[in-house]
Each structure stands twice: as C-alpha cells, then as structure tokens.
Amino acid sequence: MTTLQASEPVDLLEHAEQGASLWRDAWQRLRKNKMAVGGGITLLLFILMALLTPWLAPYSYEAQNLDLGASPPSAAHWLGTDVFGRDVLTQVMYGGRVSLAVGFIATAVALLIGVTWGAVAGYVGGRVDAVMMRIVDILYALPFMIFIVLLMVVFGRNVLLLFLAIGAVEWLTMARIMRSQVQSLRQQEFVEAAISLGLSPAAIIRRHVIPNALGPIIVYTTLTIPSVMLLEAFLSFLGLGIQPPESSWGLLINYGVETMEEYPWLLIFPGLALTTTLFSLNFLGDGLRDALDVRGSKD
Amino acid sequence: MSLLTVDNLEVSFVTRNGTHKAVKGVSFTVETQQITAIIGESGSGKSVSCYALLGLIPSPPGRIDGGSAQFQGQNLLTLSEAELRKIRGSDVAMIFQDPMTCLNPYLTIGEQLIEPLLIHRNLSRADAKTRAIELLDEVGIRSPNSTFDSFPHEFSGGMRQRVMIAMALINEPKLLIADEPTTALDVTIQAQILRLIADLQKNRDIGVLFISHDLAVVSDIADQIVVMEQGEVVESGSPDTIFNHAQHPYTQKLLAAIPSGEREEPAAKNQALINVCNLRTWFQPNAKAEPVKAVDDVSFDIYRGEILGLVGESGSGKSTLGRSIMRLAPITSGQVTFDETHLTGLEGRNLKEFRSRMQMIFQDPFASLNPRMTVYDTLAEPLLLHGICQRANLDRHIAKLMDDVGLARNFIRKYPHEFSGGQRQRIAIGRALATQPEFIVADEPVSALDVTIQAQILDLLMALGREHNLTMLFVSHDMAVIRHIADRVLVMYHGKIVEAGPVKQVFNNPAEPYTQSLLSSIPGAAIM
Numbered sequence: 001m002t003t004l005q006a007s008e009p010v011d012l013l014e015h016a017e018q019g020a021s022l023w024r025d026a027w028q029r030l031r032k033n034k035m036a037v038g039g040g041i042t043l044l045l046f047i048l049m050a051l052l053t054p055w056l057a058p059y060s061y062e063a064q065n066l067d068l069g070a071s072p073p074s075a076a077h078w079l080g081t082d083v084f085g086r087d088v089l090t091q092v093m094y095g096g097r098v099s100l101a102v103g104f105i106a107t108a109v110a111l112l113i114g115v116t117w118g119a120v121a122g123y124v125g126g127r128v129d130a131v132m133m134r135i136v137d138i139l140y141a142l143p144f145m146i147f148i149v150l151l152m153v154v155f156g157r158n159v160l161l162l163f164l165a166i167g168a169v170e171w172l173t174m175a176r177i178m179r180s181q182v183q184s185l186r187q188q189e190f191v192e193a194a195i196s197l198g199l200s201p202a203a204i205i206r207r208h209v210i211p212n213a214l215g216p217i218i219v220y221t222t223l224t225i226p227s228v229m230l231l232e233a234f235l236s237f238l239g240l241g242i243q244p245p246e247s248s249w250g251l252l253i254n255y256g257v258e259t260m261e262e263y264p265w266l267l268i269f270p271g272l273a274l275t276t277t278l279f280s281l282n283f284l285g286d287g288l289r290d291a292l293d294v295r296g297s298k299d
Numbered sequence: 300m301s302l303l304t305v306d307n308l309e310v311s312f313v314t315r316n317g318t319h320k321a322v323k324g325v326s327f328t329v330e331t332q333q334i335t336a337i338i339g340e341s342g343s344g345k346s347v348s349c350y351a352l353l354g355l356i357p358s359p360p361g362r363i364d365g366g367s368a369q370f371q372g373q374n375l376l377t378l379s380e381a382e383l384r385k386i387r388g389s390d391v392a393m394i395f396q397d398p399m400t401c402l403n404p405y406l407t408i409g410e411q412l413i414e415p416l417l418i419h420r421n422l423s424r425a426d427a428k429t430r431a432i433e434l435l436d437e438v439g440i441r442s443p444n445s446t447f448d449s450f451p452h453e454f455s456g457g458m459r460q461r462v463m464i465a466m467a468l469i470n471e472p473k474l475l476i477a478d479e480p481t482t483a484l485d486v487t488i489q490a491q492i493l494r495l496i497a498d499l500q501k502n503r504d505i506g507v508l509f510i511s512h513d514l515a516v517v518s519d520i521a522d523q524i525v526v527m528e529q530g531e532v533v534e535s536g537s538p539d540t541i542f543n544h545a546q547h548p549y550t551q552k553l554l555a556a557i558p559s560g561e562r563e564e565p566a567a568k569n570q571a572l573i574n575v576c577n578l579r580t581w582f583q584p585n586a587k588a589e590p591v592k593a594v595d596d597v598s599f600d601i602y603r604g605e606i607l608g609l610v611g612e613s614g615s616g617k618s619t620l621g622r623s624i625m626r627l628a629p630i631t632s633g634q635v636t637f638d639e640t641h642l643t644g645l646e647g648r649n650l651k652e653f654r655s656r657m658q659m660i661f662q663d664p665f666a667s668l669n670p671r672m673t674v675y676d677t678l679a680e681p682l683l684l685h686g687i688c689q690r691a692n693l694d695r696h697i698a699k700l701m702d703d704v705g706l707a708r709n710f711i712r713k714y715p716h717e718f719s720g721g722q723r724q725r726i727a728i729g730r731a732l733a734t735q736p737e738f739i740v741a742d743e744p745v746s747a748l749d750v751t752i753q754a755q756i757l758d759l760l761m762a763l764g765r766e767h768n769l770t771m772l773f774v775s776h777d778m779a780v781i782r783h784i785a786d787r788v789l790v791m792y793h794g795k796i797v798e799a800g801p802v803k804q805v806f807n808n809p810a811e812p813y814t815q816s817l818l819s820s821i822p823g824a825a826i827m
Contacts, residue, residue: 019673019713189667193730196625197681198654207680211671 026215029291036287039280046277050097059087061094062245070263080265082255088265091252092273098248099274102163103229109167110228111221114174119205119213121175122182133179136172144169148240157243162235166228177220181213215292222285226278233274249274301328301369302506303352303474308366308376310344310351321347323530324366328523329474334500334507336517338553339527340749345510348527349476352376353391354383370474389419392467394460396479401463402451408435408462409447415470434465439495457488464495468503475500476508481516485612486776490820493520512750515557515779515823518542526550556754557823558783561802571600572738572770573624578633580616580623593619595794596633601738606764606771608785608802610778610817616794621740621774625659626650637738655685658731662743664723668715674701674726675711681733696733703766704729705759721752725759732763738770745780757784778821782806790814 030036049056058078065085073080079088121132151165185191186209194204233250235241237257242248249270256267310322322344329335339345350356352368352375368375371390375383387393395401403411412434413427422430428447435443438461451459460480467475477496481489497520500507511517517524518538525535526549534547545551580594593616601607611617622628624635626642635642637653645653661667668677678697682688688696701708704725715723724744731739741760745753761784764771775781781788781802788805790798790813798811809815 019710019717021673021714022670022716189661189663190669192622192627193659193661193667193727194669194680196627196654196657196659197684197730197734198651199680199684200651207672208669212669 026288026291030287033287033290035283036291039283039287042276042280043284046096046273046280047100049093050100053093053097057087057090057093059090061090063087063090070259070266072263072265079269080263082263082266083259088269091247092249092270095247095249095252095270096273096277098159098242098246099229099232099250100277102159102166102232102242102248103225106163106166106170106228106232107221107225109163110170110174110224111217112171113167114171115178115210115217117171118175118178119182119210122179123186123201123205123209125183125186129179133176136175139168140172148235152240157240159242159246162232162241166231170224170228174217174220174224177216178213181216182209185209185212219285219289219292222281222288226281229274229278302331302371303329303508304367304369305348305352306367306369308348308351308368309364310347310356311362311364312360313362314360320364321361321530322351325527325530325532326366327525327532327535329506329508330523331473331506332500332504333522334497334509334517334520335523335525336509336511336521337525337527338511338514338517340512340751342529343527344530345512345527346478349478349508349510353387353393353476354378354380385419388415388472389470390472391474391476392470392472394463394467394475394477394480397483402459404451407448407450408454412447412462412466412469415466419470431465431469434469435462438462438465438468438499439491440465455488456484457492460484460488460492461495464492464499468499471503472505474506474508476510478510479512480509482512486778486822487612487816487820489516489822493822496520513822514541514553514750515821518823526553552751556751558754558757558777558779561782561806570603572603572638573601574634574636575599575601575624576634576636578620578623578635579631580619580628581631590631592616592794593628594623597791597794597796599789599796599799601770601772602787603770604768605786606761606773606784608781608788609772609774609791610776610781610788611791612776612817614793615791617774617776617791618742620791621659621742621772624772625657625740627659655681655687655734656736657738657740658734658736660724660727660731660739660741660744663747664720664727665715665747667727668723668730670715673712673714674706677715677726677730678733681730685734687733687735700729700733703732703763719752720748721756724748724752724756728756728759728763732767735767736769738772740772740774742774743776744773746775746777753780760784778806778817790817 063086065081068081068085070083071077071081071085077087077089079092081087082091117132117136121129147169148165151161155161182205191204191208194208199207229249232241232248233253236248236250237254239254242251244251252270253267253274256270260267305328306326308322308325309320311318311320325344325348327335327337337345337348347356347361351361351363363376366376370386375386378386402408409428409431412431413424416422416427416430417424420427432443432447435446440446440458440461446462451462454462464480480496481492484492493516496507496509499505509517509521521538523535524538524541526533526541526547528549534541534545534550541550542554545554576598578594578597579592581590581592583590595616597620609617609620619628623630624642626645630643633643637657640653642653672680675697678700679693682693682696683690697711698708701711706722706725706729710718710722715726718726728744744760745756748756757780760771763769773781773785785802787800788802789796790805790811792813798805798809798814805814806818809818
C-alpha cells in the first residue's frame with residue numbers, strides 16, 4: 001500500500017501523475033485501427049471540401065455553358081459537364097455541402113432530442129417512463145414516407161423542414177438506446193453514491209450518467225449520419241427532398257440516372273462521392289465501437 | 300506414492316505489456332485421502348497453478364514454461380488435448396466458485412448429471428439415472444427423485460453447489476479440485492458444504508485440492524496447507540505448523556489479518572443519534588403479487604459514537620435496511636429519526652442538507668466510483684456541492700482527504716481503473732468523509748477485498764471513526780468482522796431483527812437459535 005509523506009506542501013496540480021482516462025485508452029485503440037483512421041481522414045477531407053467549396057470550386061454554381069452541353073471529363077472540366085454545360089465537380093462540391101449538412105444537422109437534432117428524452121425516461125422511470133416510451137412507440141408506428149409527404153404538403157418544401165423531418169424520425173432509436181443505458185447505469189453503486197451525496201437528478205444525469213452512456217451513443221451517431229444521408233438521397237431521388245436550384249448528391253444521382261446511358265459520368269461521380277463518404281463513416285463507426293467496447297481493459 | 304506431484308511448475312501470460320510470470324516454480328503434492336489446500340490472495344497464482352494442470356488456461360496468452368505434474372504415472376503437462384479431455388471429468392473433477400453460472404439453465408439437473416456417464420462410461424440411460432439419484436442422495440439433497448427432473452433455477456446457491464459436487468463425483472474421480480467452492484455462499488451453507496467435502500473425501504478415498512483465499516475456511520478441513528504469494532509457494536505444512544509455527548512473514552501477515560477478538564469494552568454510550576421505529580420496506584414486484592418484506596417492522600437506536608454491527612445472511616434485508624435509513628430505498632411505513640428530525644418526510648433542499656450529515660460506503664469498490672472521473676473530481680464533487688470549501692482552497696482539502704485515507708497525493712489525477720480494489724475502497728471512503736458526516740452506513744465495505752487488504756481497511760475505518768467521532772452502521776455477513784469492529788450488534792433474519800446486544804453478550808451467550816447457528820458456522824473456530 002502507499003506510504004504518506006506527511007505535511008508536504010500542497011502542490012497537487014503540478015506534480016500529480018496524469019492518469020489515463022477511458023477516453024484516452026479508447027483513442028489509443030482507435031488509432032491502431034487503420035480502416036477507422038482512413039475513414040476518419042477521408043471524412044475530414046470531405047468536410048473541409050464542403051466548408052471551403054465557395055473558394056475551392058473551379059466554376060461558379062450558376063455558370064452554364066450551353067454551347068458545350070454534356071461533355072465527358074477533360075482538362076477544363078475534371079469530372080465533365082452536364083447537359084446545360086455546368087461543371088460536374090462544382091455541382092458535386094455544392095451538392096456535398098447540402099448532403100453533409102443534412103447528415104450532420106439532422107443527426108445532431110436526433111442526438112439532442114433522443115439523448116435527453118431517453119435519459120429522462122430511463123432515469124425517472126415509472127409512469128413518466130411508460131408515457132414517454134409509448135410516445136416513441138407511436139411515432140415508430142407512423143409510416144415514415146407518409147409522414148414526410150404530409151409535412152411537405154402542409155408546410156411546403158424547404159431544407160430546414162427536411163432536417164426536422166429526418167431528425168424527428170432518427171431520434172427514436174437514439175432514445176431507446178439511451179434509455180436502456182441509463183436504466184442499467186442508475187442501478188450502479190456510483191449513482192447511488194451520488195444520490196446519497198445529495199446531488200440533484202439533473203446533475204446526476206449530466207455528470208454521472210451521460211458520460212458513461214456516451215460510448216454506444218457515439219457509435220450509433222456515426223452510423224446514423226450515413227443512414228440520414230442515404231435517406232436524404234432517397235427522398236431527393238423521389239423528388240420529395242432537396243429542390244432545385246439547391247442541389248444534393250441524391251438529386252444529382254437522380255438526374256444522373258435519367259441520362260445514365262448517354263452520359264454515365266453524371267451518375268458515377270456523385271454516386272462515388274456519396275458511397276465514399278458512407279464507407280468512411282461506417283469504418284469510423286466500426287472502429288469506434290471496437291475502441292469503446294473494451295471496458296477497463298487495463299484491469 | 301502421492302496421487303499428484305507437481306514439481307517446479309512455471310506458467311506465464313504474454314500480454315501487450317510484456318510477459319507476466321504468474322506461477323514461478325511451484326511444487327506441491329496431493330495425497331490420496333487427504334485434503335491439500337492452496338491459500339493465496341487474488342493474483343497469487345493459486346488458481347492458475349491448478350487450471351494449468353488440466354490444460355484449462357487459455358493459450359495464448361497463457362503458456363506453461365516448465366515443470367511436471369505426475370498423476371497416476373503420467374505427466375499431465377505433456378498430454379495432448381484429447382488425452383487431457385479423457386482425464387478431465389473422469390479421473391480429475393472440478394468444482395467451481397459460482398454454482399449459479401456453472402449449470403446450464405435450459406437443461407434439467409438430471410440431464411446434466413448423467414451426461415458424463417453417457418459419454419465416459421457408455422451406461423444406458425436407466426442405469427445412469429439410478430446412479431445419479433444415488434449420488435444426489437449422497438451429497439445431501441433431500442428428495443433426489445424429484446430433483447432429477449428440476450431445473451437449476453429452482454434451487455438455492457447451496458443446493459446448486461451440492462449438485463455441482465454430485466456432478467464432479469459422478470465418474471468417481473481420484474482427484475477433486477475445488478476452486479473457492481464456498482466463497483459465493485452464506486456462512487451457514489458454507490459450513491455445510493465444507494463438512495460435505497470433508498465427509499466425501501473420507502468415504503470415497505479421494506484426494507482433494509482445495510483452492511481458497513481464506514485461511515480460516517481451510518483450517519477445519521485441510522491436512523496440508525500450501526501458502527502462495529505472487530506465483531511462489533512461500534510456506535507449506537500441516538495446519539498445526541502453519542497456524543502455530545508460521546515461519547514466513549507473509550503467512551504471519553495472513554494470520555494476523557484474520558479478524559479476531561473484540562474491541563475494548565466501550566464506554567457506555569446511550570445518547571441516540573438515530574432512532575428507527577417500526578420501519579418497513581416492502582417491495583411490490585407487481586400489483587397482484589405478495590409484497591417482498593425486505594425489512595419488516597424493525598425498531599432500534601444507534602448511539603452517538605458507536606459502531607453498530609448489522610449481521611445477516613444474503614436476503615435477510617440487512618442491506619435494504621441500511622439503504623432505507625439513507626433514503627436510497629423507498630420506505631413503506633415507519634419512521635427514521637436523525638438527531639430529532641424525521642428523515643422520512645424530508646424532500647428537496649432539506650433532504651440535501653441531511654445528506655451531508657450521513658454518508659454511505661458501498662460493497663463493490665469497482666462499481667461505486669464513476670469510471671470517467673478522476674480521484675480529484677470524485678472528491679471535489681461533495682466538497683463543492685455542500686460548500687465545505689471554496690474553490691480557492693479545494694486542493695488543500697482534497698490533499699487532506701487523501702492523507703486521511705492513506706492514498707499518495709500524486710495519484711490525484713488518476714482514474715478508478717488504475718487502482719487496486721483496496722485503493723478504490725479508500726477513495727470511496729474519502730468521498731464519504733468529504734462532507735464531514737456524523738453518520739456512515741458501511742454496506743459490506745470489505746467483502747470484496749483480499750484478507751490482508753480487508754484488515755487494513757477495517758483498521759482505517761476504526762481509526763477514522765475515532766478521529767472524526769463517527770457513528771457507524773456496519774453491515775456485514777461476516778461474524779468475525781463484526782466481532783472485530785463493532786460495539787453492539789443486530790442480528791437480522793428474514794427482514795426482522797432477531798437479536799440485539801453488545802458484541803460480547805451476543806457472541807458469548809447468544810439467546811436465539813438462529814444466532815447460535817450463525818456462530819457455530821464461523822469457519823476456523825479452532826484457530827481463533
């Protein structure tokens with residue numbers, strides 16, 4: 001056991017050894033996973049590209065060259081042009097902004113609602129839990145497509161509404177995961193210890209429950225983003241999502257499919273951008289799951 | 300010739316942090332008709348040594364580096380997996396610590412019992428069943444015929460351990476390896492199982508290798524004791540030599556750590572800090588079911604400055620009682636008065652105020668600390684919450700707490716998983732002390748710890764109790780621990796307090812038959 005040096009000066013902060021938190025352990029495991037790191041870097045590049053599009057894009061978004069028409073990839077237009085002579089690279093870059101934004105923002109909406117809802121239901125329990133989870137069940141049972149179509153019809157189409165609609169569906173699973181996490185955590189002795197310290201329920205959820213439930217949530221988040229992006233692509237493809245003049249990968253793919261036979265590059269490049277992003281997210285998610293799963297592996 | 304001769308066994312584990320030698324040249328023998336006990340704390344290599352004999356350590360990371368194990372003219376360590384499989388379960392059988400997880404919940408007891416007979420002996424089903432029922436009878440199961448067709452969940456822990464023993468014996472092994480077979484059991488059940496193992500060994504002419512962390516448990520039954528520390532045998536000999544003439548300092552330390560004796564006759568304390576009156580905590584599993592009366596009409600006082608022991612077996616309601624006083628379990632009816640204030644009616648801010656005056660120490664130091672918070676954060680939380688100190692002098696208060704519970708100050712930025720069980724329990728004690736409470740409920744605070752660590756933590760609790768003039772409710776299943784630490788004791792059985800009184804009186808002249816049976820079950824009465 002440890003020995004004490006009595007009456008040493010109080011210099012805790014300067015000389016104390018820094019411990020290895022579970023987050024740091026997970027980070028180190030993640031770093032060893034080449035697929036996950038590759039996925040993370042690719043994703044980062046796509047995000048950077050989306051953020052810097054107005055400066056990076058070779059042409060302006062509205063620029064047309066009707067004389068050129070649809071042309072295959074060339075030195076002037078790396079990914080070719082569409083039937084209006086618009087640069088495909090520019091289109092893909094601007095479309096990526098919307099697709100990624102939908103993916104991240106809708107997921108963030110889902111995360112915020114789902115984690116709060118699930119944490120409260122799981123922690124409070126009893127009747128409150130029953131009512132909250134029945135609401136989740138009811139929303140689950142609503143046919144998603146009809147829900148979206150209704151929203152579009154009633155409120156008209158816009159991007160914000162799309163974020164909301166997708167977020168409103170995706171938070172349900174998030175809430176369920178969070179609730180089961182919290183239910184098992186609230187039985188833990190450290191939560192009881194926090195109760196007997198006199199901490200308020202809100203503080204207990206914030207300080208003791210959520211940080212410990214975050215692992216599975218992070219993993220599920222990285223896997224939700226691609227499914228949301230896919231959902232947006234699907235809706236846009238059906239003509240229910242993003243409207244021109246706005247553009248997204250899903251919409252570009254939709255146009256590409258129509259002219260697939262004559263101008264395959266109009267389908268291939270937006271499709272490639274979407275699948276690469278989805279793959280990166282999935283690899284990163286898998287890596288995160290492996291890294292976060294091993295609990296206290298140092299024991 | 301010995302039944303089993305292990306010579307110079309070496310086992311190591313290859314991990315990413317390098318090679319760890321778990322067993323370093325261990326030698327011991329098991330004689331027919333004798334019980335050899337291997338004693339050691341967690342990490343001493345006692346289980347690894349025995350598992351290695353049967354090829355049961357996972358490899359990799361495990362690796363047998365050398366040595367030999369002669370059993371009936373064969374070296375177990377050089378046998379192939381197929382040859383070992385023939386020996387396991389027929390000539391050598393094992394009993395494990397946790398009877399709950401070792402039985403398949405989806406098969407009847409009988410089905411699991413006759414399986415080895417069908418595999419190893421090629422008996423017919425009818426013959427196997429007759430054999431199995433005889434055995435169930437032999438291990439003391441009352442109605443073996445109906446037991447044969449029952450499922451594991453219909454039995455208590457002690458009964459399941461009997462079934463496990465029957466299962467181990469079914470192929471008439473020459474050697475029985477028992478790995479902590481009574482650790483998960485209540486003390487009265489433990490005494491029965493120990494007696495059963497000793498009887499079987501006499502009647503059946505077998506050798507037993509008994510692995511345990513508890514010297515007291517083996518003192519009654521062992522013929523030979525091997526003491527292990529950090530992968531090495533430090534001492535071995537007959538129980539008499541070990542208990543009365545221990546040479547090695549580690550053995551002496553183990554012996555000294557067995558809680559024994561009583562506290563000095565305490566000065567009469569009769570000013571009640573806490574009064575519990577007709578307390579009932581019932582759990583209603585669902586609307587129609589009969590409520591579970593975990594705590595049923597219990598009344599007692601806790602005096603200022605005393606350590607009140609609360610003893611009982613699992614399911615007696617002792618933990619629920621402690622948690623009810625702490626307002627962690629919902630009280631059905633009755634009253635808890637703390638320093639003349641009714642605790643039962645308090646809510647919100649008023650309750651929070653009282654929270655700082657009473658704190659709890661939990662059983663499992665691995666579960667009672669938030670794994671994502673450093674020691675610093677864990678200790679800072681109560682200090683700031685109750686305004687014990689300002690942010691400016693937070694560091695000084697935390698340093699003081701670390702000193703109080705005997706932790707080095709430079710551990711302050713570490714996380715719980717970087718500490719041993721004993722150190723974690725010190726952190727938990729520090730957290731409980733941080734609010735400067737008057738009253739502490741200690742719920743089995745040493746049950747999860749090794750015996751030498753247990754002794755340290757008990758000493759720490761007693762010293763802190765004196766220093767801070769704490770009143771303590773000390774909940775435990777271990778009579779020896781209670782006797783060692785408490786001033787008065789309450790004995791709980793089926794939700795009721797069956798006996799109460801000063802430790803000396805209850806231990807020397809128990810009035811209730813239940814208390815008497817608890818006391819007679821304390822292992823190692825001979826060495827106390």
